[in-house]
Amino acid sequence: MPVDVNNFFDLKAKDKAKQEISMQTFENKVILVVNVASKCGFTPQYTGLEELxxxxxDQGLVIIGFPCNQFGGQEPGNEEEIESFCQVNFGVTFPLMAKIDVNGEKEDPVYAWLKSQKAGLMGLQRIKWNFEKFLINREGKVVERYSSITTPSAIAKDIEKLL
Incomplete structure (x- = not known):
């Protein structure tokens, strides 16, 4: 990860069409980044994420879902299948990105940076499971990291503070 990455908006990622986009697209927004999967026990959190x-x-929140198949093979589909599943089953309208790795040798630079900014439980940097969440303020700084068991509704108060 380049040392010159000072905030989230300096990063790039691939969208669901596998086109590289700058996170500057989301500048001046409050962002919740989530590694998602369609066949996980936490998959029903899509409902709460969409509600948030x-x-x-309209107040400036963006939720960005990064599909990941690293945990129990729980996201086996391609980008089109993932998007269709999310829309049909949960009415998801927030942005979904290309499927990525969040840990290991092929981890996406977005996740390498997020993990370097905020450790998880017991100081662990690695992502433990699907539906871990990172809350980023309008300045592009990670302000909180939430475990998979944290429901989207439990994050609402933290989002409201940043909006």
Missing amino acids: YKKYK
């Missing part, structure tokens, strides 16, 4: 997105998007 609908409630706060």
